[in-house]
Amino acid sequence: MNLQHKNMPAFANEQTYDLFAPEALANSYPLFKRMRSEDPVHYSEALGYWILTRYRDVEAAVRDERLSSNRTALFINKLGSLDVKEIQNFLDMTSHWMVDTDPPEHTRLRKLGNPGFTTRAIESWRSIIQNTTDRLLDRVQNQGGMDVVSDLAVALPGFIISEIFGVPETDRANLLEWARDIGTFFGAAGGSTIEMAELARKADKAAVNFCALIRQLIEQRRRQPGTDMISLLSVAYQEQGFNDRELPFLCMEILNTGLLTTTDLIANGVNALLSHPDQLQKLKKNPTLINSAVEEILRFDTSVPFSTRIAKQDLTIGGKNITAGSIIALGFGPANHDPEKFEEPEVFDITRTPNEHLGFSSGIHFCVGAVLARMELTICLTTLLRRLPNLRFDPDKQAIPTKHSNLVLKGFDSLRVKFDACLN
Ligand code: HEM
Numbered sequence: 001m002n003l004q005h006k007n008m009p010a011f012a013n014e015q016t017y018d019l020f021a022p023e024a025l026a027n028s029y030p031l032f033k034r035m036r037s038e039d040p041v042h043y044s045e046a047l048g049y050w051i052l053t054r055y056r057d058v059e060a061a062v063r064d065e066r067l068s069s070n071r072t073a074l075f076i077n078k079l080g081s082l083d084v085k086e087i088q089n090f091l092d093m094t095s096h097w098m099v100d101t102d103p104p105e106h107t108r109l110r111k112l113g114n115p116g117f118t119t120r121a122i123e124s125w126r127s128i129i130q131n132t133t134d135r136l137l138d139r140v141q142n143q144g145g146m147d148v149v150s151d152l153a154v155a156l157p158g159f160i161i162s163e164i165f166g167v168p169e170t171d172r173a174n175l176l177e178w179a180r181d182i183g184t185f186f187g188a189a190g191g192s193t194i195e196m197a198e199l200a201r202k203a204d205k206a207a208v209n210f211c212a213l214i215r216q217l218i219e220q221r222r223r224q225p226g227t228d229m230i231s232l233l234s235v236a237y238q239e240q241g242f243n244d245r246e247l248p249f250l251c252m253e254i255l256n257t258g259l260l261t262t263t264d265l266i267a268n269g270v271n272a273l274l275s276h277p278d279q280l281q282k283l284k285k286n287p288t289l290i291n292s293a294v295e296e297i298l299r300f301d302t303s304v305p306f307s308t309r310i311a312k313q314d315l316t317i318g319g320k321n322i323t324a325g326s327i328i329a330l331g332f333g334p335a336n337h338d339p340e341k342f343e344e345p346e347v348f349d350i351t352r353t354p355n356e357h358l359g360f361s362s363g364i365h366f367c368v369g370a371v372l373a374r375m376e377l378t379i380c381l382t383t384l385l386r387r388l389p390n391l392r393f394d395p396d397k398q399a400i401p402t403k404h405s406n407l408v409l410k411g412f413d414s415l416r417v418k419f420d421a422c423l424n
Pocket residue numbers: 062069098099100110253254255257258259261262265302303304307308332358359360361362364365366367368369370372373
């Protein structure tokens with residue numbers, strides 16, 4: 001597919017909206033609000049993307065069969081002058097990912113993942129999440145302070161998903177690094193050629209190493225099946241006579257998509273609660289509100305503010321003519337603050353009902369890991385509030401939002417908190 005974004009449409013708005021300006025990285029919602037009211041279907045010359053910020057446009061776009069999730073052309077486009085061979089392994093991997101495919105291929109791949117998400121498997125995750133959270137908090141509980149990102153949010157989803165997949169402890173640090181390298185290139189909105197070449201090579205190398213590890217684990221589980229997700233998927237694949245070559249890619253997709261997204265949402269959630277002491281108190285007084293609090297965190301400050309699609313044909317959205325091959329960024333984050341859909345959208349209200357946010361998207365690509373992500377957030381936040389008395393921001397340390405040009409992910413590099421130490 002030939003991407004059109006280098007050719008700026010003649011009617012493009014002169015107005016620029018810098019999504020990566022420091023003030024937007026610190027808080028993007030005032031900028032999203034401006035975009036939604038001034039130019040809700042905006043062509044960003046800087047990014048070469050169309051950006052949708054209205055709920056109704058984003059909701060319609062995730063169901064629009066004229067838009068493709070096949071991002072191969074987008075990945076190649078990011079390379080600039082770099083040879084496509086440099087990301088061949090990365091492309092080989094993502095072309096087998098459900099998030100990057102359209103029906104009927106998408107329908108087939110999504111079905112292949114089902115055996116890993118049985119009710120029995122999901123129930124077994126609860127104790128893994130609780131034990132992992134407790135183990136991480138044991139390390140900091142008597143210190144009176146921690147960095148929510150490095151002490152908790154990075155390790156928690158990594159350890160949990162590794163347990164679920166039965167990844168040996170010795171490989172977990174590598175796995176986190178590879179997932180970060182893959183996610184950084186996957187969501188990068190662009191940058192200098194040198195920067196992109198570096199990100200692309202890292203992502204390609206990570207895909208090779210990741211795949212080798214998963215193949216090795218699959219072999220091992222074939223000889224000695226357990227109750228982990230690799231064993232479940234592997235048995236189902238053999239029983240149903242599916243192509244074995246695809247199994248590592250499916251495992252890599254589930255492992256990858258569940259890491260950075262959850263890390264960022266934990267930090268965004270803690271930040272939202274500590275920034276709204278009335279809501280924090282309400283939750284502490286009534287912990288049964290945790291489920292609706294998690295939904296409100298997903299609405300108020302999702303870790304996946306955007307996803308992308310490619311126009312398969314010429315089409316019109318909100319009166320703007322979009323040509324075939326254009327990249328369209330669907331703003332889940334901006335849509336979640338649309339006053340046409342949500343009453344007082346800038347208010348963080350942990351009892352909000354209804355709350356039809358797009359934090360996990362909607363339609364055929366609705367997040368496969370939503371059950372796991374919700375469970376992780378629920379257990380993690382409940383345990384934090386129960387075990388760390390008087391949890392508050394560290395007044396001496398500024399929270400540091402992630403500084404990157406990644407449109408897809410939004411979180412923190414550092415979020416320091418204090419609490420009353422429990423010496424036991
Ligand atoms: C808080 C954490 C998470 C958030 C905010 C999130 C968000 C999303 C969103 C917005 C999409 C749709 C992307 C699109 O339409 O292009 C998606 C898809 C997906 N997510 Fe998640 N996710 C999270 C956690 C997880 C976890 C824990 C897993 C796996 C264990 C996971 C696996 C997937 C997969 C496989 C897809 C692709 C589904 C498809 O294309 O049919 N996610 N997620």
